[in-house]
Amino acid sequence: MRPLLKLYRFTLLTIFLIAGTSYSGHSQKMAVRLGDSNFRDYNYVLAIEYYEYAISHDSTNVHVIRRLAESNNNMGKTDQAEKWLRILVRRGLAESTDLYAFAQALKSNGKYDEAQKYMQEYADQRPDDGRIMMELSMLEYIQFLLRDSVKYSIRNVSTNTAGSDMGPAYYHDKLIFSSTSLGTGSQRKYSWNQLPYLDLYEADIAANGDLQNPKPFAPKLKTNLHDGPLVYDEKHDRIFFTRNNSVKGKMQKSKEGVVNLKTFFAKNGPDGWESDGALRFNSEDYSVGHPAIDSTGNVLYFASDMPGGYGGSDIYFSVYKDGQWSTPFNLGPKVNTEGNELFPFISHDGVLYFASNGHGGMGGLDIFFSVPENGVFNTIENMGSPINSSKDDFALCLDKSGLQGYFTSNRNSGKGDDDIYYMKIARIPVIIRGTILDRLSEEPIENAIVALVNSAGDTISSTLSRSNGAFEFEANKGENYVVAARKALHTRNEQAISTINVRPNQEIVKTIYLEDIVQEEEPAIAEQPAAPAEDQNYPEPLKIEEENGEQIQVLELEYINYDLDKWNIRADAAEIFDRLAGLMLEYPDLEIRLESHTDSRGGDDYNLLLSKRRARSAFEYLVSKGIEPTRIQYEGYGETRLLNKCANGVECTEAEHEVNRRTIVRVIRKGEFKRRGQRGIFYF
Numbered sequence: 001m002r003p004l005l006k007l008y009r010f011t012l013l014t015i016f017l018i019a020g021t022s023y024s025g026h027s028q029k030m031a032v033r034l035g036d037s038n039f040r041d042y043n044y045v046l047a048i049e050y051y052e053y054a055i056s057h058d059s060t061n062v063h064v065i066r067r068l069a070e071s072n073n074n075m076g077k078t079d080q081a082e083k084w085l086r087i088l089v090r091r092g093l094a095e096s097t098d099l100y101a102f103a104q105a106l107k108s109n110g111k112y113d114e115a116q117k118y119m120q121e122y123a124d125q126r127p128d129d130g131r132i133m134m135e136l137s138m139l140e141y142i143q144f145l146l147r148d149s150v151k152y153s154i155r156n157v158s159t160n161t162a163g164s165d166m167g168p169a170y171y172h173d174k175l176i177f178s179s180t181s182l183g184t185g186s187q188r189k190y191s192w193n194q195l196p197y198l199d200l201y202e203a204d205i206a207a208n209g210d211l212q213n214p215k216p217f218a219p220k221l222k223t224n225l226h227d228g229p230l231v232y233d234e235k236h237d238r239i240f241f242t243r244n245n246s247v248k249g250k251m252q253k254s255k256e257g258v259v260n261l262k263t264f265f266a267k268n269g270p271d272g273w274e275s276d277g278a279l280r281f282n283s284e285d286y287s288v289g290h291p292a293i294d295s296t297g298n299v300l301y302f303a304s305d306m307p308g309g310y311g312g313s314d315i316y317f318s319v320y321k322d323g324q325w326s327t328p329f330n331l332g333p334k335v336n337t338e339g340n341e342l343f344p345f346i347s348h349d350g351v352l353y354f355a356s357n358g359h360g361g362m363g364g365l366d367i368f369f370s371v372p373e374n375g376v377f378n379t380i381e382n383m384g385s386p387i388n389s390s391k392d393d394f395a396l397c398l399d400k401s402g403l404q405g406y407f408t409s410n411r412n413s414g415k416g417d418d419d420i421y422y423m424k425i426a427r428i429p430v431i432i433r434g435t436i437l438d439r440l441s442e443e444p445i446e447n448a449i450v451a452l453v454n455s456a457g458d459t460i461s462s463t464l465s466r467s468n469g470a471f472e473f474e475a476n477k478g479e480n481y482v483v484a485a486r487k488a489l490h491t492r493n494e495q496a497i498s499t500i501n502v503r504p505n506q507e508i509v510k511t512i513y514l515e516d517i518v519q520e521e522e523p524a525i526a527e528q529p530a531a532p533a534e535d536q537n538y539p540e541p542l543k544i545e546e547e548n549g550e551q552i553q554v555l556e557l558e559y560i561n562y563d564l565d566k567w568n569i570r571a572d573a574a575e576i577f578d579r580l581a582g583l584m585l586e587y588p589d590l591e592i593r594l595e596s597h598t599d600s601r602g603g604d605d606y607n608l609l610l611s612k613r614r615a616r617s618a619f620e621y622l623v624s625k626g627i628e629p630t631r632i633q634y635e636g637y638g639e640t641r642l643l644n645k646c647a648n649g650v651e652c653t654e655a656e657h658e659v660n661r662r663t664i665v666r667v668i669r670k671g672e673f674k675r676r677g678q679r680g681i682f683y684f
Helices: 003-019 021-040 044-057 062-074 078-090 096-108 112-125 132-136 138-151 571-586 604-624 654-660
Strands: 152-156 165-171 174-179 199-205 211-216 227-233 238-244 261-269 272-278 288-293 299-304 314-321 341-346 352-356 366-370 393-398 404-409 419-425 429-438 449-454 459-464 470-476 480-486 493-498 507-514 543-547 550-561 591-597 632-636 662-670
Touching: 021 044, 021 062, 044 062, 062 078, 062 096, 078 096, 096 112, 112 132, 165 227, 165 393, 165 404, 165 419, 174 227, 199 227, 227 288, 238 288, 299 341, 314 341, 341 393, 352 393, 429 480, 449 470, 459 470, 470 480, 480 507, 493 507, 550 571, 571 591, 571 604, 571 662, 591 604, 604 632, 604 662
Parallel strands: 261 288, 288 341, 366 393, 429 507, 591 632
Antiparallel strands: 152 419, 165 174, 174 199, 199 211, 227 238, 238 261, 261 272, 288 299, 299 314, 341 352, 352 366, 393 404, 404 419, 429 470, 449 459, 449 480, 459 543, 480 493, 543 550, 550 662, 591 662
């Protein structure tokens, strides 16, 4: 902050204090007016100081309490926002919008139980708000997100400062980002948070993902206001970047007094990066920022609060054609909400990542992704923990493999205001599905043994083909596999499958043909010693799987269907669960795994929660039959793993939709199958 402004603030507050009791009413009103003026100009640091002075003289001023909560929340100080909103709630002065803000502050502070209570109060007052379905099921949803933590590893990078470091983007073998505090000397301060304005930097990427040797990037693009974030268009060797609306270094405000964002582009000339123009749909009256470009260089994504959107800020795209960028298209209500959608990123394989506070999540901004279906982003998924936290998590970027990258967060464990984190994805699920058929008749082959083998020759999982010849595996993106199939009196066959260039949750469908043979010569199998007496009556596994390096025997495999939008246990399902409960009571070392799925009708987030409720109802039913809760695991996947074509917007019959409303029940035993000792029956 400039010395003159500091002196002015100190002098004014001192005058208030010296004025004494007789002038306390006048000084309190003056402080409120000055606080409001700074609040309107987004000078939240000064606004808070004036409001705190005012509230010290009149603790009943609802307007000031509400503004203190909002100012602190806008600066990311959710603990202080909670403090002031709690005062309104305790005094019975909270309006419906205060209840929603209070619930969100509690969630950002990790107080999920209390947050759900006040979100319910808000829902009772505002049942028309489209966000409350997800928010009301917040606790269960967050527990689901926390279970995904093993998918990712993250690390705070070395270049982070005590200020704000954010907006990472790949540029050849380097990373570009914006920082407030890597520069030296006196810098102009941003009134919102009293940090210096953001400048662009580049850093080397170490082998372990850490960032090293930061230095200024593209000095010709630098202004004395915010510069960045940016995205590099490798296809056309150009840059799209965000900066504050200004002319010759002077801020330009909208009619409402807001300094909006604009998106510009630059070309790489002989003397470095030089500005080369601006998007034609930039405006003085709304922001166009956070650009992202697809791998073709012809589709530009960005965030904007232009009129006609669904909420505060929406994500749009524009197509480059005939030498210009088209009129922007809104991505629609599946992606955009009544809240804010920001910081889009489009991966090399076409997956959209973005930050949102309107889809429900762990608190503040969460990072979501959407895999396109026929070119449309219809299904939204939360990336879960530890990518997301109870604070703001945003601005993700990935390398070309899609298996590692960087994101920004202001979580409490960071070094400063916003920090950049390196992330590595341990597992991105890919579904391998197929059918085993007779080559001559093309009839399905039931009970063929099908194995999934990785590039090291290890069998990851095996299964038996169903009555229609179908099989299914969950594999990992970025690897090479072989699917091998065999059955007695048939030839053995296999197919190589690569998941390197596929998208998350994408399905790879294969048909494997087996041929009849007159007689199959089986290799001699050494006589195995008899198993202990207690093993002789073990049920024989249907298939063998692997979990964390340990064998899992699948003894029973059942499919339970549900009525539309219901999660109660039907009579036909109860019969199956009763039989499985009896089996578990007979063999105390057995466990049950429940995986619940929905059809595509209804919202994506709602379906995810519905599937959790279905799995939970099955869990509670089995517990009521005397099964220890520790022997039952359950999970809900919503509509992310449909068994047929019936995705969002596809017309299907009720029977076709019912196929997807299922809970898969696995009765399993851990450890190697003892009785036969013939590993070759299940593994190749």
